[in-house]
Amino acid sequence: MSDHLAAGYDLAVFDLDGVVFLIDKPIPGAAEAVERLRADGTAVAYATNNASRRAGEVAALLTGMGVSAAPAEVLTSAGAAAALIAEQVPAGSPVLVVGAEALRAEVRDAGLVPVDSAEDEPVAVVQGYGPEVGWKILSEAALAIRAGATWYATNTDRTLPSPRGPLPGNGSLVAVIRTALDRDPDVVVGKPQPALFTTAASLAKADHPLAIGDRLDTDIQGAVTAGMDSLLVLTGVSGPTDLLSAPAERRPTFVAADLSALFRSADQARIPATEVQGWQLTRDGDRATLSGAGDPVDALRLLCGATWDGLPPANLEPGSPEATELLHSWGL
Ligand SMILES: [Mg+2]
Numbered sequence: 001m002s003d004h005l006a007a008g009y010d011l012a013v014f015d016l017d018g019v020v021f022l023i024d025k026p027i028p029g030a031a032e033a034v035e036r037l038r039a040d041g042t043a044v045a046y047a048t049n050n051a052s053r054r055a056g057e058v059a060a061l062l063t064g065m066g067v068s069a070a071p072a073e074v075l076t077s078a079g080a081a082a083a084l085i086a087e088q089v090p091a092g093s094p095v096l097v098v099g100a101e102a103l104r105a106e107v108r109d110a111g112l113v114p115v116d117s118a119e120d121e122p123v124a125v126v127q128g129y130g131p132e133v134g135w136k137i138l139s140e141a142a143l144a145i146r147a148g149a150t151w152y153a154t155n156t157d158r159t160l161p162s163p164r165g166p167l168p169g170n171g172s173l174v175a176v177i178r179t180a181l182d183r184d185p186d187v188v189v190g191k192p193q194p195a196l197f198t199t200a201a202s203l204a205k206a207d208h209p210l211a212i213g214d215r216l217d218t219d220i221q222g223a224v225t226a227g228m229d230s231l232l233v234l235t236g237v238s239g240p241t242d243l244l245s246a247p248a249e250r251r252p253t254f255v256a257a258d259l260s261a262l263f264r265s266a267d268q269a270r271i272p273a274t275e276v277q278g279w280q281l282t283r284d285g286d287r288a289t290l291s292g293a294g295d296p297v298d299a300l301r302l303l304c305g306a307t308w309d310g311l312p313p314a315n316l317e318p319g320s321p322e323a324t325e326l327l328h329s330w331g332l
Pocket of ligand 1: 015016017018019213214215236
């Protein structure tokens with residue numbers, strides 16, 4: 001008998017970077033979490049906006065890090081984009097591919113013909129991140145879109161994390177064509193669009209899936225749009241101040257320091273919280289004072305109750321040395 005958080009769900013859909021790994025290193029506890037979910041009978045899926053690897057390559061990468069994954073459990077924005085285009089145009093249609101070889105292969109496997117020139121009269125342009133994407137192919141894409149091809153972007157993440165700092169992501173390359181043509185893509189496939197999550201749920205035949213991510217603007221907003229509960233883990237991009245000031249469409253169901261929360265009581269991660277161990281919050285008009293001491297995530301859950309209710313995060317004040325240190329560490 002268990003009331004732990006994951007027990008309430010029949011599928012856990014993991015974002016990858018910042019949740020399961022950071023660049024090329026597994027996040028401590030991720031492999032154990034996946035194994036324990038499987039042992040408990042909870043299905044596992046992985047959903048990534050990165051369009052430069054195929055599902056099989058992602059599964060091999062995860063397995064190599066000690067995180068068990070089957071190709072069928074992996075949803076990439078490249079695979080989802082190709083599947084979507086195949087639904088919307090006749091089989092065998094020419095599609096101009098801007099991106100990595102993985103995207104080209106997905107387009108081919110979806111029964112379409114990848115091309116690289118506007119002269120081939122593509123009915124669609126699909127654009128994903130690829131390290132070799134340059135002016136020439138971007139120009140062909142711009143010409144094809146101007147001639148009437150439907151423009152699909154696998155995702156619009158502006159940056160890619162790297163050990164040297166953020167690098168231009170697909171959103172930055174999409175912005176090249178957006179600037180040249182003064183228009184947006186017709187379709188964006190990846191998160192925060194709900195397609196990766198809803199496809200994962202339907203493939204696993206899940207009735208009650210949980211999305212797990214590190215970014216409010218992609219993972220959590222995608223889960224909210226898909227009507228799914230979500231867990232924000234603080235091992236990646238979004239931090240406490242992002243959560244405190246999150247608009248309604250980017251608010252997760254749960255927050256936790258890491259994936260170990262999946263195996264503790266759901267009430268220890270649910271937000272907002274009105275009462276937590278160790279911390280107290282006193283409202284006084286448009287200000288609120290945090291006092292006491294305890295787990296930082298508990299304080300965060302308590303504070304979300306005030307800021308999601310309209311209190312500006314800047315109006316939070318400390319009422320104990322521990323609260324002073326905590327708010328300072330969050331830059332408040
Ligand atoms: Mg991530």
